[in-house]
Amino acid sequence: MQTFKLALTVIVALFIQYLFPRYLPFFQYIDLPLIVTVYVALQRAPMLGMATGCAAGLGSDAIVGGIVGVGGFSRTLIGYVVAMVSIKFALENPLMRLAVVAIASAANTVLFVGLHQMLRQEQVLEQALPHVGSWGEFGKTIGLKALGDTLAGLAVFMVLDRVFAEQRANRRMAIKRRFYE
Amino acid sequence: MAFLLLGQVALMSTNARQPGSEQSVLRTWIVTVLAPMVNVAGGALSYIKGGVASYVDLRNARQENLDLRERVQQLNDEANTLRERAAEYELLRRQLALPALAEYRQLSANVIARDASLWFRRLTIDRGTVDGVKLSMPVTTSGGIVGRVISVGLKWSVVQVITDKQAGVGAMLQSSRAMGELRGLDNARCEMKNISSSENVQEGESVVTTGLDRIYPKGLLVGVVERVEDDPNAPWHRLIIKPAAPVDRVEHVVVLLVEQRDLKMDENVK
Numbered sequence: 001m002q003t004f005k006l007a008l009t010v011i012v013a014l015f016i017q018y019l020f021p022r023y024l025p026f027f028q029y030i031d032l033p034l035i036v037t038v039y040v041a042l043q044r045a046p047m048l049g050m051a052t053g054c055a056a057g058l059g060s061d062a063i064v065g066g067i068v069g070v071g072g073f074s075r076t077l078i079g080y081v082v083a084m085v086s087i088k089f090a091l092e093n094p095l096m097r098l099a100v101v102a103i104a105s106a107a108n109t110v111l112f113v114g115l116h117q118m119l120r121q122e123q124v125l126e127q128a129l130p131h132v133g134s135w136g137e138f139g140k141t142i143g144l145k146a147l148g149d150t151l152a153g154l155a156v157f158m159v160l161d162r163v164f165a166e167q168r169a170n171r172r173m174a175i176k177r178r179f180y181e
Numbered sequence: 182m183a184f185l186l187l188g189q190v191a192l193m194s195t196n197a198r199q200p201g202s203e204q205s206v207l208r209t210w211i212v213t214v215l216a217p218m219v220n221v222a223g224g225a226l227s228y229i230k231g232g233v234a235s236y237v238d239l240r241n242a243r244q245e246n247l248d249l250r251e252r253v254q255q256l257n258d259e260a261n262t263l264r265e266r267a268a269e270y271e272l273l274r275r276q277l278a279l280p281a282l283a284e285y286r287q288l289s290a291n292v293i294a295r296d297a298s299l300w301f302r303r304l305t306i307d308r309g310t311v312d313g314v315k316l317s318m319p320v321t322t323s324g325g326i327v328g329r330v331i332s333v334g335l336k337w338s339v340v341q342v343i344t345d346k347q348a349g350v351g352a353m354l355q356s357s358r359a360m361g362e363l364r365g366l367d368n369a370r371c372e373m374k375n376i377s378s379s380e381n382v383q384e385g386e387s388v389v390t391t392g393l394d395r396i397y398p399k400g401l402l403v404g405v406v407e408r409v410e411d412d413p414n415a416p417w418h419r420l421i422i423k424p425a426a427p428v429d430r431v432e433h434v435v436v437l438l439v440e441q442r443d444l445k446m447d448e449n450v451k
Contacts, residue, residue: 014211014215015215015218015219015222017297018215018219018294018297018305019219019222019223019226019294021294021295021296021297021298022223022292022293022294022295022296023226023230025296028296028297028298028299029299031298046182050182050185051185054185054189057189058189058207058211059211060298061207061208062207062208062210062211062212063211063212063215063294063297064297064298064300064301064303065203065297065298065300065301065303065339065341066300066301067193067196067197068192068193068196068205068207068208069189069190069191069192069193069196070193072189072192073186073189073190073193076182076185076186076189077186080182112300115193119193119194119197120197129300129346130299130300130346130365130366130367131299131300131367133367141299145299
């Protein structure tokens with residue numbers, strides 16, 4: 001049931017990501033598959049975080065364009081790293097979760113642009129991708145995307161907390177148990 | 182983890198090496214599943230948006246109607262002049278035994294999705310291989326060219342818009358016939374390069390396709406020169422081109438059912 005719910009969440013995220021930029025152009029600054037990946041990774045399950053990142057990333061590559069696998073690679077890595085960090089440190093606080101989304105978004109942008117640069121060696125990067133013409137412009141793009149993802153993460157996390165309420169309660173119980181032991 | 186990451190490194194490397202890398206099996210499957218859902222949901226959203234827009238438009242309908250009547254009169258006069266010129270052209274063409282300009286079959290299509298990210302300018306349209314669409318076919322509107330098909334499924338196709346950074350069009354200035362290369366820019370504009378700085382270029386001048394890129398037939402309107410940026414030390418102009426088609430908000434397009442071999446044939450004939 002849990003796996004089905006998770007798969008459905010990834011599909012819905014991809015669907016919304018594909019549909020909405022036509023009507024709301026600012027949606028280009030939001031990466032719903034990444035936000036879902038971070039949410040799942042924050043459940044302290046590295047394998048699940050990684051698998052979600054892989055599925056969401058490859059799906060994202062399919063609808064966005066560019067080199068297939070770049071988004072998959074970056075989100076798989078982010079899913080794993082966020083899950084490992086959430087095991088070591090307490091990231092339960094809502095503010096901490098949003099900070100993680102912002103950092104993950106910035107890391108994802110850097111990885112995406114870096115991998116494109118590496119794989120398309122015959123082109124100067126500013127010819128291959130927009131919004132990265134100079135370091136200043138690149139920094140601005142990273143900042144705007146991180147802001148977009150963080151604001152969207154605020155709403156998406158609230159919805160996902162309801163969708164995965166049971167799992168969330170179990171996780172809290174496990175944390176309490178570990179604390180008292 | 183290593184297995185998953187290595188798998189994706191292999192996928193990226195293979196994909197980056199292929200020249201037509203936009204057409205991948207994974208992309209075809211995922212978009213085939215998502216495109217019909219997006220088409221239905223988009224239709225519903227457009228219906229609602231259209232209803233609201235209709236109400237707002239009604240408020241200015243009377244004045245707009247008067248303006249349009251005047252415009253129709255002007256266009257009728259213009260059409261008469263052009264008909265006369267076309268007849269003259271046809272006569273001269275026959276006398277000089279020049280080959281006629283090629284005409285291609287057209288297919289209308291609706292835009293169902295666009296620009297899912299910041300990085301690429303893409304449209305998804307509701308026509309695919311079932312309707313005769315193939316890779317690299319040009320996509321236009323009545324205003325001018327929009328882009329070319331870079332990925333195609335049964336009932337959908339992905340179009341790379343001319344304002345995409347990776348898009349290229351062989352273009353020339355309509356009056357001087359000076360040829361250059363058109364590339365996408367960030368802000369719904371294109372830049373035209375390789376036009377010698379000795380050429381006298383005017384703002385507002387039309388830019389058309391050359392037909393030499395084997396994608397777009399010759400003579401299609403691309404846009405107009407918006408700005409001429411000159412560097413005194415450079416031997417070339419840098420022209421900022423405003424696309425004639427509203428590429429950032431286009432809703433309906435026309436696919437020209439022309440293949441590369443047809444364009445090659447045209448060139449041989451000429």
